Amino acid sequence: MQDILRFITCGSVDDGKSTLIGRMLYDRKMIFDDQVAELEVSSKKFGTTGENIDFALLVDGLAAEREQGITIDVAYRYFNTEKRKFIVADTPGHIQYTRNMATAASTADLAVILVDARQGILSQTKRHSYVVSMLGVKNVIIAINKMDLVDYSKDAFSKICEDYAKFSNALNFSTIEVVPVSALNGDNICSASSHMSWYKGESLLGYLETAEISTGEQKKQAFRMPVQMVSRPNLDFRGFAGTISSGDVAVGQNIVALPSGKASKIKSIVTYKNELQSASSGQAVTLTLEDEIDISRGDLISCEEDQCSIADLFRTKILWMSEQKMIAGRQYLFKSAVSEQVCTLEKPKYLIDIENLQHIAADNLNLNDIGVCELHLNHKCAYERYENNRNLGSFILIDRHTNQTVGMGMIEHSMRRSLNVQEQYISITRNQRSEQKSQTPCVVWMTGLSGAGKSTIADTLEQRLFGDDYHTIILDGDNVRHGLNKDLGFTEQDRAENIRRISEVSKLMMDAGLIVIVSFISPFRSERELAKDIIGQDSFIEVYIDTPLELAEERDVKGLYKKARAGEIPNFTGIGSPYENPENPDVRIQTATCNPDTAAGIILKYMRENKFTVR
Amino acid sequence: MKKNKHLDVLENEAIHIFREAEEQSDNPVMLYSIGKDSSVLLHLALKAFYPALPPFPMLHVDTTWKFKGMIAFRDAKAKECGVELVVHVNQEGVDQNIGPITHGSEVHTDIMKTQGLKQALDKYGYDLAFGGARRDEEKSRAKERVFSFRDKKHGWDPKNQRPEPWSLYNTRKNKGESVRVFPMSNWTELNVWEYIEREKIDIVPLYLAKERPVVEREGMLLMVDDERLDIQDNETVEVKKVRFRTLGCYPLTGAVESDATDVESILSEIRTSKTSERSGRAIDKDSNASMEKKKREGYF
8 A cells, every 4th residue: 555745955046956956856766768869959058057967956846947047936746756645846046946845745744854064943934944944844855965065075965964854853853864965967866875874864765665654643533524515406405515625424323513512413424425424524525414403614514522712812823925915803714624714813922033943023013024923803713723733723714805815824722712701691672772762873984085085074964963963073184193193104014903992993883873973084995994894884874075185285284295296195095095885885975066065965965865763 | 545545635625626616616617638637637536526416517619630530439438427528619610620640739739629618618608617637747747736727828838836835725806817727647547547437437448559550740640540641652650559648739649559458557657668758749748838828828
């Protein structure tokens, strides 16, 4: 029986990762003749090794990579020996491509970390070692390459071994093998080198063939399966399809669905034209249950004893993968094996300084930063700690507007707050309070540039509503900043917090039964969406006060544009910081062509037509 | 079960990808090119959604130059498995009489295959297409993600691919974007044949050695599938025992001489082979890094 070892090669730029893989494939005759012929041609054209074959060109397949002689993205290669099958991912060494390297490391069983014998341990060696360790890879092989360029010196080798041992003490590896090699000449790659008789260990391939594949941890665990889809081909069949994350499942076993906690029993385990009595971790199956309980995509089926935990607040470790820095308080999409939902991140507790593994304070995460952050979910979901279960403890973060994957993270543990702070039951409900006032509470959210006319329109609107006996309140940006939010500035992060607080206050006032008029620049779409999520979509009326920048600047009632143009106010919306137009506002007021009274009339009409008001 | 553990790993991974992609697409389709990889892909799709049928049609972009044996197999297979078959031909190309012999492989493939595929995807509004491509096929494929995004014009930007850690796939599309999904990314040619043997999957008989009329042209053995091959005076048609390692347009697909008449002997042939399966394809040799270029332009 053959198993598969997934491994990566990593390390700093020019340590010879691609060459190493190319050499290994070539020496073991795992490259076809027509590929060798093509390689010889390419080596002449793009090669960086003079007359010799440039093995790196076997794996650097993108045109840009061949032209620049570097690796940009991960290349996957497949080969086998008599002992086992291998999937190797050759990862880029440049710091800006760390995200690609981490992608490959996340599924690896083992990492080969290359070190240039002349250079010793570089900061990329440390960065990659840290990422590999953080992602839970337990076995590493340090390949000290280019030994031919240091005269195959034992001393040079020993010195690097010592340096690496000092650094790696703090990392979480179970085995570290060190091999001196020359990828260019093939020393100690597939067989022992005649140039280094002082070395008594295995060749690189020898270690790869015998390394332990550590999947055992997930087998011993309790049964968990995230539901990927509900299968309903006909009225008589209702199955839950998914890939088993951990543990075993058998017909007749008691289970619970999470987060609902509803219990049932396994009726059958269905696979293609075949029913199983039991199944285990890694298998893609379809389960049917004895009872009709409500389960959908995003739920987890867990064994009844030793249930999976659920929570909505976590301490996480995140690798940021986007040029756009992380903004604390902004909403991102959270996707794990179980759940896809909105989350917000707190300001990082700290970043990790890769050089010395010290913690450093930071306000946000930039590209390739690794930091520890608290993460809040909107709804509870099932999870495991990453160190116990890679599958249920990992997640990615997605930007809601660009749809790019901006971060990858690991759950360290859930936070107590989500368990201990429970919502207190209150007898009088929002409905009862609003019935007493004979009105439907809602939030009229006015967004637009400074000087667009928001406050004036808000004031007119409130007077009209008040005149019709409605109970109202205005929350004005400037006024709130004098009081509740006077500790906040104008960085993106503070703006997000500003919006969060104002949204929570609006919600409380709605609970009190009031119609809330918010007049706030709120320039970012993501922040307005945060407000909408907190307040509730059905109660949220987005009003875009649309005034061209030139007009607002010309009015400049408060003299702020003048100051901003003079550079006295950094981050001023429209000048130093962007305003993102609402794409589909509920109401759009073009102030260039209407006065405040007409504007209030348009909003009142919308409220009447949508049954917020009756009078 | 225990004997081929690596095949189980690959199968489970593919099923997971199928389910994940289908759940998040409004209008998915499965590309079906009739070859061995498509046969495996179809088999995996049937497994992934069983007891339901795969909830998407299969699309064949017909260049009108496929082997006759492929078309017969396609129609029979679609009927047998019950999955809807959509066939698209680039009519503009047909009207202009585009063909591999008259126009060369590059023009023919671009118009009949690449443009034809784009037309079909746009015509039916498919937002997600499953394909049987594998990373071991070719160098730029080795760099491609499982979920691979294409812009409005179906172009691929290899330098700006989404990171894909663990088995968490970001399936969200921007307006106008579509997705190619490759459930068999981590399979090799050998795995495909091992799986065909284990699961007893039907394949086009052209993969198996048989006496066939062939002619040697530009170093390739071409099968005389119909009169359009246009035999030259200095060429002779010979009958040889040949088979094909990949299948495509017959004037662009080289045969190899072989005695492998069943899957078992194909397997032992591949295990000792010295050339890659793509060596028989004219299309990869057009220019250096040619596959990447084609994909940037919208080739699947």
